[in-house]
Each structure stands twice: as structure tokens, then as C-alpha cells.
Amino acid sequence: MATKGKRKQEEAPADRERYHHGDLRQALVDAAVGLIAEEGFSALTLREVARRAGVTHAAPYRHFADKEALLEAVAHEGFRAMAREMRERMAPHASPLERLHEAGVAYVLFAVRHPPHFRVMFGPHFTRPRSPPQMVEGEADAFRLLVDTIEAGQAAGLLRAGESRPLTLTAWSLVHGLASLFVDRQLDESLRGVEAAEALARVQTRLLVEGLKVPPRG
């Protein structure tokens, strides 16, 4: 998500020079993301990625064994960024309910802002077994954040008691479903922008938190 993809040919020599110093790997990841965003998955070939990065089609093999290895790097970057954005958004809040709400909104917003990453992270593009997301980083991943927050809410007597897993899966399903509907453009055109997505994510996550609350004795 850092540097941008590069033009096709006519690179300034100074630019190309940098690839010899370690930028090419990231440039290839960026090129893959841009290519998916602009041309779709079917256009994603190692050769086209190489073209976008301004190198010949043999160069990527110095950094990635094959296309799947490149996609793994994209997914890794995505999981890392998503968890970071969730943490940042939860940090200012102390209440488990508020933290759960913010985590959900951040999950959806990440997907809306980074559809290629989201698609690679959760799509059917890997044939080799991958290390589960929770092992991706030393820091807590998105799923772990949800579990911990929900357990904190239960411990504080704010959320329905019992096993945390069903509640966590409910929360995950809701935000994952909403995110998927956005990314796959299944919602009305009026709901396409990031602002609309945030508004909708807020409403949905509010309903979620309400539904997971301890039911008031009635």
C-alpha cells in the first residue's frame, strides 16, 4: 500500500537502479494490487505484473517462486494492515461494546478501501496450505481482536454469557458479509462510496452490538 505502481517502459535509470537495492519486491506487490483493482483477477499474470513494475518478465522470479507466492505477500500485507487499522480505531475506547463497534467498522472500512487485498485475503486463490491468519504476525490479528473484545465484554457482564465462539462468529460473519457485499458490488449504486460504507457499517455494527448485549430481564 506504500509506493505506487510504475509506468510501463521509459523508466528513468535512477528509478530502475533502486530495484537493485531492494525495492522490486514491494513494487511487484503494489503492481499486483493495482492490476487487480484496475483489470480484475483474470488479468493478473506474473508477466503483466512485471510490466507494471517496469522489469522484464523473468525478474519477479528473483523474489517470488510463482504467482501464488506473490499473492501470499499481498494477503500478508492485507492481514497486517487490517489488524493495525482495527487496533488504531479501537484504541481510544475503553468500553468493550464501543471497542467491538469500532472493530467492526474498521473491518468493513478496510475492505471497502482495499478491495484487492480483501479479495486476495479471503478468496479461493491459494492451493498451498497457508499459515492461518492468526499466525501472520506477532501482534494480534483481526480475529483475535474480535475474540478478546467479546470475552472482555462478557467478563464485564455487558454481553451475553456462555461460549465466546458463537458470538465471535456472529460478529465476524456480519462484518465479513457486509464487507463482501461492498467489495463484490452487490449493493445499490447509492451505497458505493466510502462515506456510505462507513455510515452503513456504523448502523449494522450498532445492531450487532445491541443483539449481543445481555438481554434486559423483561
Place this chain on the structure above:
Amino acid sequence: MATKGKRKQEEAPADRERYHHGDLRQALVDAAVGLIAEEGFSALTLREVARRAGVTHAAPYRHFADKEALLEAVAHEGFRAMAREMRERMAPHASPLERLHEAGVAYVLFAVRHPPHFRVMFGPHFTRPRSPPQMVEGEADAFRLLVDTIEAGQAAGLLRAGESRPLTLTAWSLVHGLASLFVDRQLDESLRGVEAAEALARVQTRLLVEGLKVPPRG
């Protein structure tokens, strides 16, 4: 979902003969579904589909202009089947809450039983604008069923009042998210089978219905 794909070569002439009488179109749809299920999307080419259906690679063009047209047929079949399964499962129940629950379970079960259809229906595989799902059939589609059921629940005073759209989107997001997590194999291995899926769908949909209920005055 009807007939099965056919072997590669050595067809009995009687079998091939049928293609001249109108079976090839469906055979191609079935072949595409089987190919996606067994080899993944990247293996889906019109030529391989033709091979599976036992015809030469030029034959499919008699029925589909291109790969996208074939996928549109798969999606159409999927939307139709999903709505039908939802209706069948809802039919025995009168209470809107029960009907909502059954609709949700049916949605998830359809995805778990027919991953290729689900992927084609909601995946990013179409470049041409498609007619929205709700227009796919004369009969009510999956989304319409959800909306109607929720509005019936509101009218009966069983579900939270107000606009039906946010509630519908919550329900849709939850079942779509759970379905997606299954289809994309994001859940633990212990949760892979259809039975596990149904059990989980039941729990999740129960939580959903609880959450959408009119909050008891407390």
C-alpha cells in the same frame, strides 16, 4: 445441478447424439460447475469446459457467446435454486420469526452445498452489467424473500420497527458472511461438513432473530 459432466473422449454415439437435440447447453453449464469445484476458477476455460462435455472447443460458441455468457447461465441457475430452497424451507412455517430463521439457514446451506454456484453468483467475474438478482425470475428472489419476511415480522410487532432496509441488510450480511466463510474455507476444519454448517447456521440465525426482535421493555 441436474445431469453430470461427461467423460473426455470415447463417447457412445448415442450419448453424443443427444447434444444435437438440445442437451449440450445444460451439459456445458454442468461441466463448468464441476470444473470450478474440482480445479478452481483458474482452470475454467471454454476449451476445458468443452472437453468435459465431450465436444470440440468450437461447439460451445453455438450456445454461449463467450465465457461470461456461460457464467451468467451458472449464476442464473444458482439464484433460481437458492430462492427455491429458501421458499421450500420457509413454507411449513407461519411465524415471521421462524420463516426468517429458516430463510437464513437455507441461504447458508445453499452456499455450502453449491460453492461453485455461490462463487459465480457473488464473485467478481462479470464485466458486463447484469440484470439485478431480483429480476432474474418472475418469482421472488432471495433478497425479496428476506425483505418481505422482515416486513411481515415488523407488521406483526415481532421485529424492531422502523425502516425494514437496515434490518434486512443486517440479516443478509450475516448469512452472506457465514456462507462466504464456509465457501472460502476460512473456518476450522472441524466445521467443514454440511452437518456442521447446518448446526452453525442454526445457532447464528437464532442469534440474529433474537437481535432483531423487539427489545423487551426493561
Place this chain on the structure above:
DNA sequence: CCTACCGATCGGTAGG
């Protein structure tokens, strides 16, 4: 629905 054929692209490797 088939045979025959086209240009284009791809993954991958040798060898520097």
C-alpha cells in the same frame, strides 16, 4: 457440431 488454423499470451528456464 467438427476440422483446421490464426495470432497472442503465458509459465518457466538457460545462461549470462
Place this chain on the structure above:
DNA sequence: CCTACCGATCGGTAGG
């Protein structure tokens, strides 16, 4: 990281 090259496959069409 590049040039040069390989076999394989694909979408699509002509012409029957």
C-alpha cells in the same frame, strides 16, 4: 535483472 527461447494453451473464426 536481462535476453532469448521453449512448449503449451487459449480465444476466436472460416468453412463446411
